[in-house]
Amino acid sequence: MGSTLRIAIVSANILLALFIFQNGFLLKRQEISAKSSCADAHAQPGETCWMSQQYNRTILILVDALRYDFLIPLDNPKNSESPEWFYQGQMKEVGKLIKSGKASIGTLLADPPTTTLQRLKALTTGTLPTFIDAGDNFSPDAAVNEDSFIYQAAQLGKNVTLFGDDTWLSLFPNKFSKSAAYDSFDINDLNSVDDKIAPKIEEEVKYSESSSIIIAHFLGVDHCGHKFGPSHPVMADTLRKMDRIISKTIESMKPTDLLIVIGDHGMTSTGDHGGESDNEIRAGILVHSKKHEIQLPKTPMHQIDIVPTISLLMGLPIPFSNLGTVIVEMFQRDLWEMAVGMNYEQVKRFAETYATQKNFGELHSHTARDSNTMEEQIKTMSRIQTLLRVAWTQFDDAYINVGLFSLIEAVLFLMTNEEMSVGWIIYRTGCALLQAALLTDKTDSDGSARTMILMALAVSCLSSTISLAHRALRISLNSIVSARVIGKNA
Numbered sequence: 001m002g003s004t005l006r007i008a009i010v011s012a013n014i015l016l017a018l019f020i021f022q023n024g025f026l027l028k029r030q031e032i033s034a035k036s037s038c039a040d041a042h043a044q045p046g047e048t049c050w051m052s053q054q055y056n057r058t059i060l061i062l063v064d065a066l067r068y069d070f071l072i073p074l075d076n077p078k079n080s081e082s083p084e085w086f087y088q089g090q091m092k093e094v095g096k097l098i099k100s101g102k103a104s105i106g107t108l109l110a111d112p113p114t115t116t117l118q119r120l121k122a123l124t125t126g127t128l129p130t131f132i133d134a135g136d137n138f139s140p141d142a143a144v145n146e147d148s149f150i151y152q153a154a155q156l157g158k159n160v161t162l163f164g165d166d167t168w169l170s171l172f173p174n175k176f177s178k179s180a181a182y183d184s185f186d187i188n189d190l191n192s193v194d195d196k197i198a199p200k201i202e203e204e205v206k207y208s209e210s211s212s213i214i215i216a217h218f219l220g221v222d223h224c225g226h227k228f229g230p231s232h233p234v235m236a237d238t239l240r241k242m243d244r245i246i247s248k249t250i251e252s253m254k255p256t257d258l259l260i261v262i263g264d265h266g267m268t269s270t271g272d273h274g275g276e277s278d279n280e281i282r283a284g285i286l287v288h289s290k291k292h293e294i295q296l297p298k299t300p301m302h303q304i305d306i307v308p309t310i311s312l313l314m315g316l317p318i319p320f321s322n323l324g325t326v327i328v329e330m331f332q333r334d335l336w337e338m339a340v341g342m343n344y345e346q347v348k349r350f351a352e353t354y355a356t357q358k359n360f361g362e363l364h365s366h367t368a369r370d371s372n373t374m375e376e377q378i379k380t381m382s383r384i385q386t387l388l389r390v391a392w393t394q395f396d397d398a399y400i401n402v403g404l405f406s407l408i409e410a411v412l413f414l415m416t417n418e419e420m421s422v423g424w425i426i427y428r429t430g431c432a433l434l435q436a437a438l439l440t441d442k443t444d445s446d447g448s449a450r451t452m453i454l455m456a457l458a459v460s461c462l463s464s465t466i467s468l469a470h471r472a473l474r475i476s477l478n479s480i481v482s483a484r485v486i487g488k489n490a
């Protein structure tokens, strides 16, 4: 009876400790399914939805794993013996456009994990990774439930065309008015998808007017990275091919079109990605329009900043859960205040909803006060983004430590093999309750549950250690005594 109770209670402690430990490693964002609508913002005069459409079409070319430095033109070509030669300065046509001011480039910072599926979601919804995301890169039922600019475009009757990877079709079922999508699992197959979609995008840009947003996702650079790494002649060939595709698209574009070329993430020196090293999170961006000359900021932007920017430029509501900040440099100067204002109201609306629905009180301190100037609004958005990025995507050391400490304590207690006294039963049940409280009240904002557990654990560890030391001493004393007795008898 006593030993069953002992095992039951200690097992509960150990299980809870494991849960707490694991909790420290989870991404904690929960999805909000609400969608933005035209009525959410005070529309620009004469408009029925937020801001008037600035371009007839946005052409979004996604070059998988296009690291920021692949786009940078070189004044002095690299020595062909150097490892960088294969991927730096290979995009010569793009380089000419940048030098003549017709195109502008910048750096986009992707949030880890830098895997394609997570990045596609971020690039369309403006959100950070959710905890169910990490494991389901290849899950077939991955439809995006949150608001996105693709959902908004379809909702407002604007056509979206997709060329490329069929992951997009499972993410956004029935949202594309036209698509040519291919299976992309075979990373040994470097070119077949790209070769199929390259003529299609050229034809669409040149001859069709029915789509407002055209998305083309090229995979060759990513597949070449996985197979050969960036420092390989095949990489140079693949980048030159992308260079031709981009310059041909620019030739075919109408004066009212906007081109955005982006990488979803970068790659390491061995061609891998997924982690959070500089080379993995720094992706490239290039923009071009014949209507306005755009000069992107020199400082890195966040990948999710693309989402409110495309939404407002295309006359769409910004997706409800977006945390990105508009890239004002892509708007005409007289629209900056309005774009930031609409973005700010949207982020605030999301933060208030999240704080209330998901019990995240810390957000209220940022949404309670009104920011009125553009600078203040940008600062507030950035504070909200930072707070949530830390809360959602970083490992929680406090949980990891409490989990580990609880495990050590339970194991030490088991080793003492002590009788389960009433005092111990009360102590261990109390511990289990505190552990459960820590698991259910995830915010534990003042840290009181954690402090109490840590104190209780410390007392118990000390007691177990004393008891173990005491027993060790008794055993060694006994053996000395018995050795003496044997010695005497001999």
Ligand SMILES: *[C@@H]1O[C@H](CO)[C@@H](O)[C@H](O)[C@H]1NC(C)=O
Pocket (backbone or CB within 6 Å): 056, 209, 254, 255, 256
């Ligand atoms: C752009 O859209 C406007 C209004 O929808 C239309 O009148 C114009 O012809 C379009 N321009 C081009 C070049 O497609």
Ligand SMILES: *[C@@H]1O[C@H](CO)[C@@H](O)[C@H](O)[C@H]1NC(C)=O
Pocket (backbone or CB within 6 Å): 157, 158, 159, 177, 178, 209, 210, 211
């Ligand atoms: C969307 O595409 C269809 C057919 O592809 C076309 O009939 C329709 O006019 C397009 N809608 C817009 C808003 O251009």
Ligand SMILES: [Zn+2]
Pocket (backbone or CB within 6 Å): 064, 065, 115, 116, 119, 222, 264, 265
């Ligand atoms: Zn990718």
